[in-house]
Amino acid sequence: MTTDFLKVEKVQHPIKTRLLEVKRVIELSPSMRRITFTGDDLAGFLSASFDDHLKFMVPDEFGGKPNIPMVGPKGLIFEEGRPKPAMRDYTPRRYDSATNELDIDFVLHHEGPATDWASQAEAGQFVGIAGPRGSFLIPTAFDWHLLIGDETAIPAISRRLEELPKAAKAIVVIKTATTDAKMELASRCVLDVKWITEAGHASAGMGALETTVRNISLPQGEGYVWAAGEYNDIKAVRLYLTAELGIDKSRIRAASYWRKSAPATHEHFE
Numbered sequence: 001m002t003t004d005f006l007k008v009e010k011v012q013h014p015i016k017t018r019l020l021e022v023k024r025v026i027e028l029s030p031s032m033r034r035i036t037f038t039g040d041d042l043a044g045f046l047s048a049s050f051d052d053h054l055k056f057m058v059p060d061e062f063g064g065k066p067n068i069p070m071v072g073p074k075g076l077i078f079e080e081g082r083p084k085p086a087m088r089d090y091t092p093r094r095y096d097s098a099t100n101e102l103d104i105d106f107v108l109h110h111e112g113p114a115t116d117w118a119s120q121a122e123a124g125q126f127v128g129i130a131g132p133r134g135s136f137l138i139p140t141a142f143d144w145h146l147l148i149g150d151e152t153a154i155p156a157i158s159r160r161l162e163e164l165p166k167a168a169k170a171i172v173v174i175k176t177a178t179t180d181a182k183m184e185l186a187s188r189c190v191l192d193v194k195w196i197t198e199a200g201h202a203s204a205g206m207g208a209l210e211t212t213v214r215n216i217s218l219p220q221g222e223g224y225v226w227a228a229g230e231y232n233d234i235k236a237v238r239l240y241l242t243a244e245l246g247i248d249k250s251r252i253r254a255a256s257y258w259r260k261s262a263p264a265t266h267e268h269f270e
């Protein structure tokens, strides 16, 4: 049987930078805030995959406007004489062209320019974004989907679960810092969600994500694994899935969304 319809595809998008205004802020859990952005610049925003990210540009003072770069032939060009904004990667959680709204869900339990900004954000404040400049399109037609991550991956995993068809099976493992960070995950598909914490699930020398993934029996059929979170957690999970379980590298997408003691990191494990 041909499995051509299960091929992943990469697409590029022209980079666009945008100045956005905060429309509203809601608390999703004690450690996650949803910030809804709007603004004329948002028109035509495109996010083709749950795996997408945008560059989030933080103003250098709360309430101010960030130095939004222009897109030149060799990259971003910032206005001279003004500080460049701190830039961090975030998942576009929801874009609605009818209401001209973009949601980004921010994890709040550490300090850093993006998190500090999100913690104090209120309607009327400004930020910048650039991208997404490309999308990694993973078909929804797999028989099963294993989605693994920590809180930073909840926006992408939630988006994926919303788009999966009824016939799909999704096994989801999410590690949160505390048990009160759990939230509702909506999906039509057959869903098995394991919420875990490091304290409750780690075993000798092995992190909680790896321990939990090692105890999963994968369903029959064609499947795809998507994983994102802290560098060492995801590296260990990917190594187990590829080297020990024999999952083909074309059937796994694993990324480090952050790394302990290192700001602004992003890496794909190939």
Ligand SMILES: Cc1cc2nc3c(=O)[nH]c(=O)nc-3n(C[C@H](O)[C@H](O)[C@H](O)COP(=O)(O)OP(=O)(O)OC[C@H]3O[C@@H](n4cnc5c(N)ncnc54)[C@H](O)[C@@H]3O)c2cc1C
Pocket: 052, 053, 088, 089, 090, 091, 092, 104, 105, 106, 107, 108, 109, 110, 111, 112, 113, 114, 115, 116, 151, 152, 153, 155, 156, 256, 257, 258, 259, 260, 261, 262, 263, 264, 265, 266, 267
């Ligand atoms: C493709 C992609 C998509 C992402 N999507 C989201 C998203 O939708 N929502 C979201 O909240 N995050 C998301 N992240 C993670 C986010 O970019 C990082 O957590 C980022 O480091 C936050 O920036 P900061 O300015 O708050 O902290 P930084 O200045 O980057 O880091 C400061 C310190 O905090 C630590 N740190 C960073 N993140 C965490 C964390 N989550 N938990 C504990 N300590 C941390 C760092 O190790 C560092 O020591 C995504 C990352 C990538 C690569």
